[in-house]
Every structure is written in C-alpha cells, then in structure tokens.
Amino acid sequence: MSTSPFEEWAHRAGPGLRRVAGLLCDHPADADDLVQETLVKVYLRWARISRLERPDGYVQTMLVNQHVSMRRSQSRDRRGRRWPGAPAAVDDREPAVVGxxxxxxxxxxxxxxxxxxxxxxxxxxxxxxxxxxxxxxxxxxxxxxxxxxxxxxxxxxxxxxxx
Amino acid sequence: MDEQALREALHVRAAQQAFDPDAVGRAVERGRARRRRRRTTLLAAVPVVALAVAGSAAAGLAWLPGDPPAARSAGPDAVARPVQLLTQATSPGLVFHARLDGTLTVTDDGCVAITPIGSAVVPVAWPPEWTVGRDDDGRAVVYDPQGRPFAHEDGPAGVGGGLVNPAAGGSAIDPADPCALGSSRVFQVADALFW
Missing domain, CATH: 1.10.10.10 (Winged helix-like DNA-binding domain superfamily/Winged helix DNA-binding domain)
Structure with a gap:
C-alpha cells in the first residue's frame, strides 16, 4: 500500500520531533502523547503545512506550544479544577522514574x-x-x-x- | 554547569529518545476521526441555521446587537436540536489572561456560549480544534482537542482568554457568524492555543 505525502513526511520528521518531545517531557509516555497529538494536528492542516518553506520548523514550534498548553492544563488539574471526564492528573514532578x-x-x-x-x-x-x-x-x-x-x-x- | 555542558547533555539525552513509527498510522486514524466528527457537527448546524434565519424572517424579528437571544436549558427535545461552536480561524496567541466562569449555555440558535452568574449570556469563540456534540441525555458537550469532554450544557464552565471585538482588523473571529450573537464583544478562548 502506498503511503501518503503526510505519512512520508511524518516518518522522516517523527524521530526529530520525538527527540525534542523527550527533552520537554519528564516521562517517555508523555513525550509519545505529545508527538502523537502534534502529528494529528499536522495531519488536519497538512494541505497548508506542506506548502510551507520549512514545515519541520513550523511543526517543531507546534510541538513546543502544544507542550506548554498541555502542561498548563495539567497544572490546572493539579489545582483541583479538573475538567469533567478528564483523566486523573499525574504529578510529573514526582521522581517517578527511578534512576x-x-x-x-x-x-x-x-x-x-x-x-x-x-x-x-x-x-x-x-x-x-x-x-x-x-x-x-x-x-x-x-x-x-x-x-x-x-x-x-x-x-x-x-x-x-x-x- | 556552563552552557556548553548543558548543550552536550541535552544532545546525549535526545539521542536516547526512540520514535515509534506506528505513531504515524495512529495520527492518521485519529485525524480522520476528528475530521468526521467536525463534519458531522457542521452538517448538523446547516439546518438549524437555515431554520433560525427562516424563523427570524417569518416572525419579523429584529435582533439588536448587545441584546443576545435567551438561552434554553437542555431537555428531552434538545436531542434533536443541533449545536454548533463559533471557532477561531487561527489559534490565539498567549496574550489574554482574563477568566470567564459560568454555566455552559446553548442559545436558541444552537450556539454554545457561557452565562456568568447573574449576567447575560456571553458569546464565546472557541479555539479551532474544539468540537461539540450531544451526550446520551441530549445535553451539549464541548470537547477539547484531545477529545476530552470539557463541559456539559447547564454545567460549570471556566475558560481563559479575553473579550475581543470580532469586527476589529486582524480578528480571528468571523463577526457575521451567527454564534457571535451579533455582539461587538466576544470572549476569545486562549486556552487551547497552539493550541
């Protein structure tokens, strides 16, 4: 089965995005989620993003802003203002990752x-x-x-x- | 720690990160699902807008800016009543710090807004990726970009952002959108910024 231009791009750019996400997040699972969510958004706007001169740089910015946004939501959860139906917040500042x-x-x-x-x-x-x-x-x-x-x-x- | 040591340490840590290629396929599936959901919401909005326009014309009603329509509570007949969101054309910047707390309200036009306690309904422009649907009880539910329910109709809702004039130059909000409720002051939600 042939892959779409988006998929080709995502397979090429994904490792770089994951590296940045790994530096932004404390937990590998959070980094995976961050990359996943960013890729979904890129997919939805691919027609426009693919025409950019430097799509990788643009998407990297999306990823960083997505991270800031997600962290803000998490801290709101921690303050007890959980959104209805939102999963329980995890305090990622706890030293949960041993070693x-x-x-x-x-x-x-x-x-x-x-x-x-x-x-x-x-x-x-x-x-x-x-x-x-x-x-x-x-x-x-x-x-x-x-x-x-x-x-x-x-x-x-x-x-x-x-x- | 000097800057060079930090730079090297970051590169070492980055090199340890592994990308799961399956994430691409999952992103495509989730993207398609969101697109379908958005399309469904949009299609559902067409008849309600047409009915609202026809109803207003038939009644000969004049709708003055600053005099938004009355909100209606969810009930058994709400299931058949489509709901719609006024969304921003672009993601907002980190420039607004105001807070709007109140009750999630669906207007007669099916527009989702927020009614602060003791105040009139405030039209709300939601970030681009936010969506709306109805739950099993027929109540409108607003979902965030991750697909998590953010608030239910007649339930509490709190958002961060600021009041803007949709008709102002550079605004990301369509002033002609029916869900702007004809108001010159729309609360632009900044929470999901690039979102």
Missing part, C-alpha cells in the same frame, strides 16, 4: 516555558528572536527565562553530574 539522569531531574524543576526556552536555545540552536516568535513573547522575555532557567539548573545539577 533517571541528573539532567532529567534538573529539567523537571523548570516551568514549561523555561524548559521550552532551554530546549529551543541549547538543543535546537534557535536564536532568541526565533524562540520569541515560536513562543509568542519578546526576545527580552526569552533572555530572562533562559537566565532564570540556567540559574535554576546550576542550582540543581553540576556539570559533573550531567556528564
């Missing part, structure tokens, strides 16, 4: 947007202006978020631990 790395623990201490800034800046190598565009904020906000995130990471983990 995970110092980096994972350090990243888990960051807020969703701070973590997104760290991943986009130091893994995806985006400029502060590109990150600001992706997150819908100013470059100044990006710089302050990055600065706070680094300070927090330094407090949580040393370079030796990360290595």
């Amino acid at each position: 995970r790395s110092a980096l994972a623990d350090a990243l888990a201490g960051l807020g969703a947007r701070q973590r997104a800034v760290v991943v986009l800046r130091y893994y995806c190598d985006l400029s502060d202006e590109q990150i600001a565009d992706a997150l819908g904020c100013s470059p100044r906000t990006v710089r302050s978020q990055a600065s706070r995130a680094l300070a927090r990471l330094r407090h949580t983990a040393t370079a030796e631990e990360l290595g």
Whole structure:
C-alpha cells in the first residue's frame, strides 16, 4: 500500500520531533502523547503545512506550544479544577522514574516555558528572536527565562553530574 | 554547569529518545476521526441555521446587537436540536489572561456560549480544534482537542482568554457568524492555543 505525502513526511520528521518531545517531557509516555497529538494536528492542516518553506520548523514550534498548553492544563488539574471526564492528573514532578539522569531531574524543576526556552536555545540552536516568535513573547522575555532557567539548573545539577 | 555542558547533555539525552513509527498510522486514524466528527457537527448546524434565519424572517424579528437571544436549558427535545461552536480561524496567541466562569449555555440558535452568574449570556469563540456534540441525555458537550469532554450544557464552565471585538482588523473571529450573537464583544478562548 502506498503511503501518503503526510505519512512520508511524518516518518522522516517523527524521530526529530520525538527527540525534542523527550527533552520537554519528564516521562517517555508523555513525550509519545505529545508527538502523537502534534502529528494529528499536522495531519488536519497538512494541505497548508506542506506548502510551507520549512514545515519541520513550523511543526517543531507546534510541538513546543502544544507542550506548554498541555502542561498548563495539567497544572490546572493539579489545582483541583479538573475538567469533567478528564483523566486523573499525574504529578510529573514526582521522581517517578527511578534512576533517571541528573539532567532529567534538573529539567523537571523548570516551568514549561523555561524548559521550552532551554530546549529551543541549547538543543535546537534557535536564536532568541526565533524562540520569541515560536513562543509568542519578546526576545527580552526569552533572555530572562533562559537566565532564570540556567540559574535554576546550576542550582540543581553540576556539570559533573550531567556528564 | 556552563552552557556548553548543558548543550552536550541535552544532545546525549535526545539521542536516547526512540520514535515509534506506528505513531504515524495512529495520527492518521485519529485525524480522520476528528475530521468526521467536525463534519458531522457542521452538517448538523446547516439546518438549524437555515431554520433560525427562516424563523427570524417569518416572525419579523429584529435582533439588536448587545441584546443576545435567551438561552434554553437542555431537555428531552434538545436531542434533536443541533449545536454548533463559533471557532477561531487561527489559534490565539498567549496574550489574554482574563477568566470567564459560568454555566455552559446553548442559545436558541444552537450556539454554545457561557452565562456568568447573574449576567447575560456571553458569546464565546472557541479555539479551532474544539468540537461539540450531544451526550446520551441530549445535553451539549464541548470537547477539547484531545477529545476530552470539557463541559456539559447547564454545567460549570471556566475558560481563559479575553473579550475581543470580532469586527476589529486582524480578528480571528468571523463577526457575521451567527454564534457571535451579533455582539461587538466576544470572549476569545486562549486556552487551547497552539493550541
């Protein structure tokens, strides 16, 4: 059976998206869900996205924003304002994953947007202006978020631990 | 920890992540299902809009902006009454921080809105991926992009966003949409932003 252009693209871009998702999420299952949900949205808008000059970059931005949105919903659940029918919230800040790395623990201490800034800046190598565009904020906000995130990471983990 | 150490650690962790190729097939299936659901909702909305237009014309009613129609509670006859959402053309940005709490309300036109306690019904523009249907009891149910029920008709509903003028330039809301309720102030839900 032949695959559609969307499927071809998704098989090619999926591993990269999953890597970014793995850095954004504490749990592999959350990262899988994040990629899955993003791919569904891409599928629904494929006619438009496929015409973009850099669809991968656009979808990466979708993924990051989806993550921020999902984290906000989860924190609302934790505050007791559960939506009717929503599954029970899981506190992903608990050290549920035994033996995970110092980096994972350090990243888990960051807020969703701070973590997104760290991943986009130091893994995806985006400029502060590109990150600001992706997150819908100013470059100044990006710089302050990055600065706070680094300070927090330094407090949580040393370079030796990360290595 | 310096920035270079962080960069290297991130790349090491990223390299450990594995992508499940089956996720592509699942995404296609779920996307098709959502498209079907959206189409069903849209088709169901056509007759109700036509009936509303014909009914208004026959009654010779003039509907003034700022004077939205009365809401109606769910009941046995609600099952046959289609419901529809006013959705935004594009996902909203992270610019609104207001909160709208109240009761999920279905207007006479089948539009889903929110009625704050002690106030008139407020027209709501939902994010693009949100959908609406009816449950077994005939109550309207609004679903979030993940397909989870967000709120039921006559039940509590709280959303984040802000009031906007749909007729303003750059607005993601169609001011002519019947579910804008002819109002110059529509609550644009920002919660599901890119959604």
